[in-house]
Amino acid sequence: MKTLLIEIIQVLLFLALSPLLLGWIKCLKCLLQNRRPPSIIQPYFNLIKLIRKQTIVPCEASWIFRFTPYLMFSVSILAGIMVPLFAINLPIAYMQIGDVIVLIGLFALARFFLVLAGMDIGTAFGGMGSSREMLISSLAEPSALLVLFTLAMTASSTNLYLIIKHLIESSFVLRPSFVFAFLGLAMITLAETGRIPIDNPATHLELTMTHEAMILEYSGRYLALIEWSAQIKLMVYLVLLSNIFFPWGIATNLTLSSLSIGLLATILKLFGFGLILAITETNLAKLRLFRAPYFLSITFMLCLLAILSHVILEI
Amino acid sequence: MDSILHYQQIASTLSMLMLFAAFALLINKRILSLINSFAIQSFLLALATFGQAFILHRYAIYFSALLTLTLKVILIPWFLRRLIFKLKIPKEIPQITHPFFTLFGALALVIFCYYIIAPINLFPSIAAKNIVVVAMTIILLGMLLMIIRSNAISHVIGFMVMENGLFFAALISTQGVPMIVELGVAFDLLVAVVLFGVFFFHIRSSIDSMDVDSLNRLREDTE
Numbered sequence: 001m002k003t004l005l006i007e008i009i010q011v012l013l014f015l016a017l018s019p020l021l022l023g024w025i026k027c028l029k030c031l032l033q034n035r036r037p038p039s040i041i042q043p044y045f046n047l048i049k050l051i052r053k054q055t056i057v058p059c060e061a062s063w064i065f066r067f068t069p070y071l072m073f074s075v076s077i078l079a080g081i082m083v084p085l086f087a088i089n090l091p092i093a094y095m096q097i098g099d100v101i102v103l104i105g106l107f108a109l110a111r112f113f114l115v116l117a118g119m120d121i122g123t124a125f126g127g128m129g130s131s132r133e134m135l136i137s138s139l140a141e142p143s144a145l146l147v148l149f150t151l152a153m154t155a156s157s158t159n160l161y162l163i164i165k166h167l168i169e170s171s172f173v174l175r176p177s178f179v180f181a182f183l184g185l186a187m188i189t190l191a192e193t194g195r196i197p198i199d200n201p202a203t204h205l206e207l208t209m210t211h212e213a214m215i216l217e218y219s220g221r222y223l224a225l226i227e228w229s230a231q232i233k234l235m236v237y238l239v240l241l242s243n244i245f246f247p248w249g250i251a252t253n254l255t256l257s258s259l260s261i262g263l264l265a266t267i268l269k270l271f272g273f274g275l276i277l278a279i280t281e282t283n284l285a286k287l288r289l290f291r292a293p294y295f296l297s298i299t300f301m302l303c304l305l306a307i308l309s310h311v312i313l314e315i
Numbered sequence: 316m317d318s319i320l321h322y323q324q325i326a327s328t329l330s331m332l333m334l335f336a337a338f339a340l341l342i343n344k345r346i347l348s349l350i351n352s353f354a355i356q357s358f359l360l361a362l363a364t365f366g367q368a369f370i371l372h373r374y375a376i377y378f379s380a381l382l383t384l385t386l387k388v389i390l391i392p393w394f395l396r397r398l399i400f401k402l403k404i405p406k407e408i409p410q411i412t413h414p415f416f417t418l419f420g421a422l423a424l425v426i427f428c429y430y431i432i433a434p435i436n437l438f439p440s441i442a443a444k445n446i447v448v449v450a451m452t453i454i455l456l457g458m459l460l461m462i463i464r465s466n467a468i469s470h471v472i473g474f475m476v477m478e479n480g481l482f483f484a485a486l487i488s489t490q491g492v493p494m495i496v497e498l499g500v501a502f503d504l505l506v507a508v509v510l511f512g513v514f515f516f517h518i519r520s521s522i523d524s525m526d527v528d529s530l531n532r533l534r535e536d537t538e
Contacts, residue, residue, distance in 0.1 A: 179331065297418060
C-alpha cells in the first residue's frame with residue numbers, strides 16, 4: 001500500500017514539477033541574457049490559460065489529430081512510472097513493466113503520432129516540421145539506445161531501477177565509458193527535447209523551427225497537453241542524466257527520512273542541470289538544419305566510444 | 316595496492332579522453348582549434364605521466380612529465396601559433412569530404428587495435444594492456460590525420476599525435492622509459508618542429524599555399 005502510494009506520488013511529481021523546471025530554465029536564461037525574467041511559475045499559468053481556452057480543430061483533421069495529444073500525455077505518464085525519480089527498491093522494479101528499451105520505444109511511438117498529426121492537416125509547415133523531426137530523431141535514437149546499452153552492460157540489466165541500484169551499491173569506480181555516455185546522453189537530451197543547438201524552443205513563427213512547426217495547428221487543451229508532455233519529456237531526460245550518472249542521495253529504503261532526502265537531492269540535481277542547460281543554451285547558437293546531422297554524428301561517435309571503452313577497458 | 320587500482324582507473328579514463336581528443340582532431344575545421352586539441356591531448360598525457368611517477372616514486376618520470384608539459388603543451392603549440400600568424404596561413408582548413416566516413420574509419424581502427432593487442436600477454440596488468448590498446452589507436456589516428464588532410468600544419472600535428480601515442484604506450488607498458496631515451500626523443504621533437512617551421516617557409520614561398528597536394532602539380536619545364 002505504502003509503495004503504491006510512493007509510486008503515485010512519483011508520477012504526480014513528474015506532472016507537477018515539470019512546468020516548474022521549465023520555468024526555472026527560462027528564468028535563468030533571461031537572467032543570463034540580461035533580460036527581465038518571467039515568474040518562475042509562468043508555465044503553470046500558460047497551461048491553465050490553454051486549458052480554459054476554446055479548442056479549434058481544423059475541418060480536414062482526422063482522428064489522428066484529436067488522438068495524438070492524449071497519446072503523448074499518456075506516454076509521458078508511463079515514462080514517469082518507468083524512470084526512478086527519488087526512490088529505488090520499489091516493487092515496480094520487479095514487475096517487468098518496462099525497461100529502457102520500452103522507454104525509448106514509447107517516446108518513438110509518441111513522436112510517430114506527432115509527426116502524423118503534423119502532416120494530417122496538410123499545411124506546408126506541418127509537413128516541413130515532420131520531416132525535420134524524423135531527420136533528427138532517426139539519428140538521435142540509435143545513439144540513445146547505445147548509451148543505454150552501455151549502462152545495461154555495466155549493470156547486467158536493462159531495468160532502470162536495477163541499473164541505478166547496481167550503480168549505487170557498487171563502490172565508487174571511475175568508469176571511462178560513463179564519461180562518454182554522459183556526454184552522449186547530454187547531447188541526445190539537447191536534440192530530443194528540441195533545445196538550442198538543434199531547435200529553438202523560444203520561437204513560435206520561424207522558418208527553421210521543428211517542434212513548433214508540427215503543433216502549429218493545435219490550440220486550447222490539445223496544445224496544453226502537448227506542451228505539458230514536452231515538459232515532462234525534458235524532465236525525464238534530465239532525471240535520467242542526474243539519477244544514472246549522479247545517483248547519490250536517491251532513497252534506497254522506504255523510511256520517511258531517506259525518502260525526503262532523496263526527493264530533496266533529486267530536486268537539487270534537477271535544478272543544477274537546469275542551470276547547466278541554461279548556460280549551454282546561452283553560449284551556443286542554433287545550428288543550421290543541415291549541420292544537425294553533423295552534431296548528431298558526433299553524438300553517435302561519443303556513444304559508440306562509450307560502448308567501445310566499456311568493452312576495451314572495463315571487461 | 317589500492318592506490319595502484321585507483322591510478323589504473325584514472326589512467327584508463329585519461330587514455331579515453333586522449334582518444335577523444337584525437338577524434339576531435341580528425342573532424343576539426345579551424346587550424347587554431349586543431350592546435351588547441353593537440354595541446355589538450357598533451358596535457359592529459361602529462362597528467363597521466365605525473366600519476367605514473369607518483370605511483371612508482373620515480374623522479375625520472377616526474378622529469379619526463381615536466382618535459383611533456385613544457386614542450387608539448389606550451390612550447391610547440393605556441394611555436395605553431397606564431398608560425399600561423401607570421402605566415403598568414405588561412406585559419407580555416409578545407410573540410411574533409413566525408414567527415415562521417417572518416418569517423419567510422421577511426422572507430423574501425425579502435426576495434427582493429429583491440430584485436431591486434433588482445434593476444435599479447437606481456438603486459439604488467441590487464442589494465443595496462445587495455446590502455447596500450449588505446450595508445451596504439453592514438454598512434455594510428457595520428458597517421459590517419461596525416462593521410463586525410465593535405466594541409467602541412469595538420470601533418471605536423473598528426474606526427475605529434477603519433478608521438479603522444481607512442482610515448483603513452485611506452486609509459487604504460489614499460490613503466491617509464493629511461494631518462495636518456497626520453498631526453499633524446501624530446502629534443503628530436505623540438506628540432507623536428509623547428510625544421511617543420513623552415514619547411515613551412517619554403518612551401519609557402521614556392522607554392523604560395525599550405526596545401527601539400529598542390530606540390531604534386533609542380534614539374535620541371537621540359538623545353
